[in-house]
Amino acid sequence: MKKLWAFSFLLVFWLVPVSETLSQRIALMGALDQEIELLLGEMKRPKKVPIGGIDFYKGKIRGKKVVVLKAGVGKINASYSTAVLVQNFDIDALIFTGVAGGLHPESLPGDMVIGDRLFQHDFGKYDGNGFSVTTYRELTGGHQTELFIPSDPILVFKSQTASNQVEFNSLSGRKPSVFTGLIATGDMFVSSPDKAQWLYGEYGALAAEMEGAAVAHICRTLGIPFVVIRSCSDNANHDARTNFEQFVGPASVNSSRLVLSILENW
Template identity: 35%
Template sequence: MKKVTLIFLLLANVSLGQHYKPRPVTGLLGAFGAEVALVNQSLKKPKTVIVDGITFTTGRIGNQRVVVAETGIGKVNAAMTTALLLDHFRPQRVLFTGIAGGTNPDLQPGDIVIAGRTAHHDYGSITDKNTPTRQTRNALTKQFNPVYFPADSALLKVAETVVKGVSLEGIPLASGGVSNRPVKVMTGTVVTGDVFVASPTKVSSLRADFGADATEMEGAAVAQVCYQIQVPHLIIRSLSDRADAEAHIAYDKFYPTAARNSAKLVIAIVQALGK
């Protein structure tokens, strides 16, 4: 507990953001076991490291040293694991792999959204001038963060390039076959909140208020920590459902395929970074 307390004290201290010294390692995070297991299977010479009860697995993918961890579901869990990752391993970049609900009507389960930007859709505050804002406040600078946390431009470019050569799986049809519709991959907006969205009404509001292409429960929390510590990050999301009234049914059916697609892309990105 002492170390966890120390980490959050450090996060409130501007010196950490100014003096963060990265090591030649890439941090790979996922929300739950199925997502992380797919990445761990690709590791060479894996080694387990326990940090305050959180399991991190170090190893190599291609020529890249990586450290992999399961964050757990939700923004607090994601932020805590990200803080532990940054404090203990000092990665030079962080990639997040996982599934999401689609809010863009042109997308379906199995498709991928590379997050060009992420935002908290369930955050709001009133400023000292009684002006409402969706901006979080940076604990290091005491200034407002942007509403949308931008992905690292170099990582984004690598992802957009390598995905063209990744073999992605189509969603199985009820008849037992596989859809012949190509898997769509787009760079877009991913929004985060501590709620599993299964409502067409909520989907419409997320689309109207944020221009959201996908919604999930961890990405913006990871992005905010990385943004404040100035560590490059990228969030990759593959759709397991359309966040509508049938979301729970679609999620159970499609999340294995969605998780594999997201993990394949993240692994391909890491391999490309080592070339």
């Protein structure tokens, strides 16, 4: 009888964490239709849930419970979409997927950037010395002091591991590289070599985009694990707009393929 009781206890103990893992819901967010198109195509029996002007899609991808949504472009849209998401869905993690301008001198369209930290490059002060990025405390004397918002280290590791198992689109005549590092967020499409060099030289940012830090701030405040994954559609230079229009589709596929690999190995 004691052996049977012990076996039952061990069986329950083993099943509980498995059950909790299976019950997790992972939010998958992109700013554009192209950035979530592949994910929606992979979803089994999607259920559309319109809330607050946003279409949320509930279902399963690679056996994992997910909710997929398009946030819209820019920090305000990203913040609003994240707020509506967390108010209406019980999520355990969030992955932001999409494209960005590559800032590393060796990056090319199609390369991947896994954001281990994010910051707002257009939040700060403008005085006689010009513009400078600052923390909230430096600007107002308040209590919020984070300039660089760290991603969840486990999700960063999952992303790095999964990237080794993905066959990415080659957009530049070579196998896409995968970088991990800082991502810069601002309400502007960067198409200036000077701005790109400033972001890389001054802060070491590897990609410039328009939503990540806003999502990161809300997730960090609410204790929701998150990671931002970007595929380079351009190099944030004079040709950025042309390259973006040319590569936004295949670059979005690269980012989505990495997300699918993360889910496959979750």
